Amino acid sequence: MNTTQRHGAGELPHGRPMQTDFDTGLDYPRLGSVTFRRGTLTDNQEALFEEHWPRLGRTLADETIDIPAWFGREGHPTILEIGSGTGTSTAAMAPLEAETNIVAVELYKPGLAKLLGSVVRGEIENIRMVRGDGVEVLARMFGEESLDGVRIFFPDPWPKARHHKRRIIQSGTLNLIATRLKPGGVLHVATDHADYAEWIDELVEVEPQLEYMGWPWEEAPLLTDRQVITKFEGKGLEKDHVIREYLWRKKG
Numbered sequence: 001m002n003t004t005q006r007h008g009a010g011e012l013p014h015g016r017p018m019q020t021d022f023d024t025g026l027d028y029p030r031l032g033s034v035t036f037r038r039g040t041l042t043d044n045q046e047a048l049f050e051e052h053w054p055r056l057g058r059t060l061a062d063e064t065i066d067i068p069a070w071f072g073r074e075g076h077p078t079i080l081e082i083g084s085g086t087g088t089s090t091a092a093m094a095p096l097e098a099e100t101n102i103v104a105v106e107l108y109k110p111g112l113a114k115l116l117g118s119v120v121r122g123e124i125e126n127i128r129m130v131r132g133d134g135v136e137v138l139a140r141m142f143g144e145e146s147l148d149g150v151r152i153f154f155p156d157p158w159p160k161a162r163h164h165k166r167r168i169i170q171s172g173t174l175n176l177i178a179t180r181l182k183p184g185g186v187l188h189v190a191t192d193h194a195d196y197a198e199w200i201d202e203l204v205e206v207e208p209q210l211e212y213m214g215w216p217w218e219e220a221p222l223l224t225d226r227q228v229i230t231k232f233e234g235k236g237l238e239k240d241h242v243i244r245e246y247l248w249r250k251k252g
């Protein structure tokens with residue numbers, strides 16, 4: 001590994017990943033070595049990262065993001081998407097919600113590079129990116145009641161029983177999301193994995209601050225149409241998987 005790679009833009013710090021000790025008694029995903037997943041960027045993507053990441057991206061850090069300063073505008077709603085992958089739906093939705101600040105959180109650098117490319121080429125003004133574990137980004141970089149929406153589209157299903165503890169949808173994550181949402185804010189989750197859907201079905205009422213709204217919810221105060229069939233969703237459809245969508249509203 002060369003030094004440029006190690007210290008390049010958007011690199012996560014070495015050593016143990018940040019992992020908050022929540023004292024709620026609830027369940028949180030345990031990522032283990034997933035955090036270290038590496039990916040190689042093409043030379044073009046590296047150049048794009050070096051040029052644009054400092055303005056449009058951040059890595060997980062112990063500091064609250066000043067959202068208006070980062071987006072250069074005051075008083076706009078903010079939605080956080082966890083696990084944006086290659087950002088296919090992120091980039092397709094953002095222009096339709098131009099008045100909303102979109103923050104895409106992803107661990108996988110090549111995915112972020114792809115989204116960064118779409119943002120730069122498409123001159124999309126309302127997307128910013130954070131590289132890091134979505135749970136830690138929520139806990140450390142966003143204040144309580146700072147978000148109007150949280151999206152988790154097609155989270156990794158972790159199908160094996162011994163890996164279920166890695167699933168991002170857990171009682172603790174739902175609680176953390178609820179604390180970060182403003183009253184009336186919305187959580188939107190989609191999965192094409194039948195077993196994960198069953199898992200979520202059991203958790204829809206677990207967080208008292210979230211009112212489960214089901215699907216569809218016509219009056220939802222944010223865009224719920226994902227616009228495109230993402231890579232993962234496409235694969236699901238080929239296998240005749242059913243897509244399940246979930247919406248919750250922060251009470252109050």
Ligand SMILES: C[S@@+](CC[C@H](N)C(=O)[O-])C[C@H]1O[C@@H](n2cnc3c(N)ncnc32)[C@H](O)[C@@H]1O
Pocket residue numbers: 031082083084085086087088105106107108111132133134135152153154155156157168230231232233
């Ligand atoms: C199955 S993919 C779906 C990507 C995208 N939402 C889509 O629909 O195409 C799940 C993504 O979540 C990311 N991911 C998994 N756990 C995460 C976490 N704790 N924080 C941020 N991203 C995470 C993975 O790197 C992966 O890109």
